[in-house]
Amino acid sequence: MRPVSLRRTALGWMTALLAGIGLAAMLAAYVLAQREASDFLDGQLRQVALNAGSGLPDADAPPAADQDPEDQLAVTIWKDGQLLRSDRGVDERRPERTGYADIVMGGETWRTYATANGTTMVRVAQREVVRTEFARHAALGALAPLLLLIPLSWIVVGWAMNRVLGRLDDLVQDLAGRGATANGPLAARGVPAEVAPLVEAMNGLILRLQAALDAQKRFVADAAHELRTPLAAMQIQIDALVGDDGERRTALAGGINRASRLVDQLLRLARLDDDIAEGRGSVDLGQLLLDCVADHVVIAQGKDIDLGVEIEAPARIPADGDELATLFANLIDNALRYTPAGGQVDVTLRLVDGEAVVSVCDTGCGLPPGSASRLFDRFFRAAPPGIEGTGLGLAIARRGAERNGLRLTVENRRDGQGVIAVVCSQA
Amino acid sequence: MRVLLIEDDRMIGEGLSHGLSAEGYTVDWVRDGATAETAMRDGGHALVLLDLGLPGGDGLQVLRSARAAGIDTSVLIVTARDGLDSRIAGLDLGADDYLVKPFELRELLARMRAILRRRAGRASARLVAADTELDTETHALSHAGTVASLSAREYALMHALMERPGRILSRAQIEERIYGWGEEVESNAVDAIILTIRRKVGKGAILNVRGAGWMVPKP
Numbered sequence: 001m002r003p004v005s006l007r008r009t010a011l012g013w014m015t016a017l018l019a020g021i022g023l024a025a026m027l028a029a030y031v032l033a034q035r036e037a038s039d040f041l042d043g044q045l046r047q048v049a050l051n052a053g054s055g056l057p058d059a060d061a062p063p064a065a066d067q068d069p070e071d072q073l074a075v076t077i078w079k080d081g082q083l084l085r086s087d088r089g090v091d092e093r094r095p096e097r098t099g100y101a102d103i104v105m106g107g108e109t110w111r112t113y114a115t116a117n118g119t120t121m122v123r124v125a126q127r128e129v130v131r132t133e134f135a136r137h138a139a140l141g142a143l144a145p146l147l148l149l150i151p152l153s154w155i156v157v158g159w160a161m162n163r164v165l166g167r168l169d170d171l172v173q174d175l176a177g178r179g180a181t182a183n184g185p186l187a188a189r190g191v192p193a194e195v196a197p198l199v200e201a202m203n204g205l206i207l208r209l210q211a212a213l214d215a216q217k218r219f220v221a222d223a224a225h226e227l228r229t230p231l232a233a234m235q236i237q238i239d240a241l242v243g244d245d246g247e248r249r250t251a252l253a254g255g256i257n258r259a260s261r262l263v264d265q266l267l268r269l270a271r272l273d274d275d276i277a278e279g280r281g282s283v284d285l286g287q288l289l290l291d292c293v294a295d296h297v298v299i300a301q302g303k304d305i306d307l308g309v310e311i312e313a314p315a316r317i318p319a320d321g322d323e324l325a326t327l328f329a330n331l332i333d334n335a336l337r338y339t340p341a342g343g344q345v346d347v348t349l350r351l352v353d354g355e356a357v358v359s360v361c362d363t364g365c366g367l368p369p370g371s372a373s374r375l376f377d378r379f380f381r382a383a384p385p386g387i388e389g390t391g392l393g394l395a396i397a398r399r400g401a402e403r404n405g406l407r408l409t410v411e412n413r414r415d416g417q418g419v420i421a422v423v424c425s426q427a
Numbered sequence: 428m429r430v431l432l433i434e435d436d437r438m439i440g441e442g443l444s445h446g447l448s449a450e451g452y453t454v455d456w457v458r459d460g461a462t463a464e465t466a467m468r469d470g471g472h473a474l475v476l477l478d479l480g481l482p483g484g485d486g487l488q489v490l491r492s493a494r495a496a497g498i499d500t501s502v503l504i505v506t507a508r509d510g511l512d513s514r515i516a517g518l519d520l521g522a523d524d525y526l527v528k529p530f531e532l533r534e535l536l537a538r539m540r541a542i543l544r545r546r547a548g549r550a551s552a553r554l555v556a557a558d559t560e561l562d563t564e565t566h567a568l569s570h571a572g573t574v575a576s577l578s579a580r581e582y583a584l585m586h587a588l589m590e591r592p593g594r595i596l597s598r599a600q601i602e603e604r605i606y607g608w609g610e611e612v613e614s615n616a617v618d619a620i621i622l623t624i625r626r627k628v629g630k631g632a633i634l635n636v637r638g639a640g641w642m643v644p645k646p
Contacts, residue, residue: 228507229436229480232528236442239532240449260529267509290639294595297634298557298644308637309595322511346638 007161014153022146026139033138037131042100045113048073049124074110074125081119090125102128164192171199221270224263231260258388265392268326269378272399283321285356286311286349292328293347296336305339307332309347315356317425319404327400327408330393331360331421337387338364339418355425362418367411375410397421430539431472432456433463433489434505435481439528443476446532458482460489467493472500473546474539477522479506479513487516494521501542505535537646554589557644559632561589568628575627580605584620588633593645595636 052075074087078094086092091105098114098121109128114121167190174186185203188196235256241249293309300307328347335345343363350357367375371382376398379391394410401408401423410421430452434440437458444454455472457463460481467475467489479486490502502522506513509527517525523542526535541555554561559570566582568575577585587604588596596604602612605620621633621641633641 225507228528229439232507232530233436233438233442235529236439236446236532240442240446256529290595291593293636293639294593294642295645297595297636297642301631301634306637309639311639 006165007158010161011154011157014157015150018146018150018153022143022150025146026143029142030135030139034131034135037134037138041111041126041131041134042113045073045100045111045124045126046115048075049113049115049122052077052122052124076123076125078121079119084120090123094121095123167192168195171195217270217273220266224266224270227259227263231256231263235260258390262390262392265390265396269392269396269399272323272326272396272403276403277320280318280320282316283319283324285315285317285324285358286313288321288324289328289347289349289358292325292332295329296332299333299336300345303336303339304341305336306344307336307347308344310349312348312350315349315351317356317404319406323400323403327397327404327406327423328358328360330397330400331423334389334393334397335360335362335364335419335421337389338362338383340364343418352424357422357424359423360421361413362420364418366413366416366418372411428473428543429453429455429471431463431466431475431500433458433466433475433481433486434478435459436478439478443532443535447536450536460485463489464492467498467500468496470498470500474542475500475502476535476539477502477504479504479508479517487513487520490517490520490522501546503535503538503542505530541646554586554592555646556589556592557646559589559628559643561585568624568632570628570632573628577624577627580620581624581627584617585624588641588643592643595639595642597640600640 072087074090076086076090076092077084081094083092090110091103095101095103095112095114098116101112101114103110103112103125105125110125111128111131112123112125114123116122171186171191185206186199188199188203191199235253238249238252238256289309289311293307297307332345332347339345339362345363346359346361348359348361350359365384367382368384371380374380375382376394378395380395381389381391383389394408398408405426406423407426408421408423410419412418413420428451430447432440432443432447432454434443434456435458440456440458444456447454455466457466458481463477463481466472477486477490481489486504486506490504493500493502499521504517504522504525505528506517506525507528508514514525523545524538526538544553552562552564554563559568561568561582563586566577568577568581568585583605584601587601598617601617605617606612625632633643635641
């Protein structure tokens with residue numbers, strides 16, 4: 001269905017109304033003018049007839065230059081039964097009655113007035129067409145201003161509409177600029193009164209959504225917390241297991257480790273969905289990267305992966321240190337996870353046009369084709385079977401990057417040797 | 428050595444009682460806040476393992492009233508809450524350490540040992556990394572069961588690394604620490620010293636991070 005346009009609707013009805021009024025005015029003017037004109041012209045006819053009776057005007061006098069010959073009155077005079085004078089186009093038969101009459105002469109309708117004075121009879125006739133014309137002009141005259149009014153109303157109403165609807169632009173921008181976590185009601189100031197109930201209703205909806213979102217966030221965090229205690233219980237029970245079935249114990253411990261990691265990641269994700277704290281400090285990116293790398297050295301050593309770091313130049317960026325640490329820890333963790341023994345992982349901090357760019361580069365199995373669009377989805381795993389993971393690492397990394405005004409891209413290396421993750425300023 | 432375990436979860440309580448007993452500790456296990464406060468007041472424990480989520484009173488409240496009553500037994504908080512705020516709150520109230528669930532028994536035991544050592548006033552004598560210890564008095568380095576004594580330069584290097592386990596030190600940072608002002612720094616000196624230390628106690632004692640430097644892992 002086509003959306004209803006306020007402007008088109010208002011202009012449509014306005015035009016119809018003005019056109020209706022115009023037609024009515026035209027009709028009224030026509031009828032009134034015709035009646036008025038009839039009385040007036042009839043009076044004229046009579047005046048001429050009475051005057052013509054005593055002194056006869058010169059029949060051969062030429063008509064006035066600005067006068068249509070058709071507009072002229074036709075005067076016919078009979079004296080003692082003889083035709084004394086006649087204009088063209090009218091019958092020369094003497095009328096039987098005096099006074100007003102409508103008669104057809106020479107194929108045209110005439111309005112006549114006849115008067116008799118003893119033996120003399122005078123008849124003045126005027127074409128009916130002249131009278132109709134008179135009325136038509138009056139009607140058109142009444143219509144003309146209204147015809148002018150229609151386009152004028154379009155301009156004025158359109159302008160006023162634009163002004164009023166223009167106030168909604170701020171509202172649109174506010175709504176469009178909101179993220180999923182941006183809370184707080186919309187500002188109703190400057191909004192047209194007719195739209196205010198809509199804004200109020202939207203604010204109600206925003207509050208309800210916010211509450212639902214908060215509840216969901218709390219649920220994830222609470223659930224993850226609650227899972228820790230039973231996991232701890234299992235972990236301790238395994239540690240206390242006596243017996244020599246070491247292999248099954250290791251398998252059990254591995255399962256608990258995976259569950260613990262998942263719980264940690266869920267909590268991290270829940271925390272990254274919280275509102276962004278005001279007034280965060282600046283972070284020494286180089287030192288932060290060194291610390292993140294240091295946290296992974298033991299894992300790298302255990303997997304026989306050559307983990308290297310290169311800080312080309314020191315850099316400070318405004319960000320939350322914990323969130324950045326989570327971001328880079330996830331990237332390095334991923335790189336180590338997908339790189340086979342004997343491989344290499346490089347973490348570098350470079351300055352490109354004065355902007356800090358961090359890349360984490362591995363020699364792992366690479367991303368399978370077609371996985372690019374889903375890479376950052378929660379619980380999506382691009383890993384080949386046999387590599388463990390929660391499917392949350394990149395989702396967490398991207399959230400961490402976004403919250404700090406950074407952009408994260410993850411793609412296969414150009415040389416096809418593995419994956420490169422790049423974090424840089426969003427601008 | 429008596430340990431007071433304050434934990435409401437039966438499975439964790441049983442497991443810890445069992446595991447700690449196997450390590451030679453005597454475990455008194457209480458399962459709610461009120462009993463915990465009484466037990467702490469009775470005293471006689473070398474260490475308290477405190478769970479924060481307790482029925483009948485928050486674990487932090489137990490700690491607060493114990494400290495208010497002048498009981499200064501060492502407390503190790505064991506909890507599922509890992510928020511920075513509750514961690515800080517616990518430490519501010521006078522807890523000695525903080526361990527987030529789930530954890531391995533080995534880690535709990537190591538932290539308990541560290542607290543007990545600190546209590547005994549021996550904390551300053553040893554620097555501890557993952558499976559490496561440096562005795563600051565005898566200059567003896569032990570790693571994964573191998574013990575060796577270090578020369579002055581070796582000790583200085585190891586001390587620099589073990590002051591902050593888990594932190595990478597660059598070549599320049601290490602040189603700064605082991606050479607005095609005006610002393611000529613020989614090239615490859617750091618590599619040579621590290622090589623000797625590794626030969627003495629094993630390769631895993633010092634980890635190399637390509638492009639950045641060296642480190643010892645966190646405990």
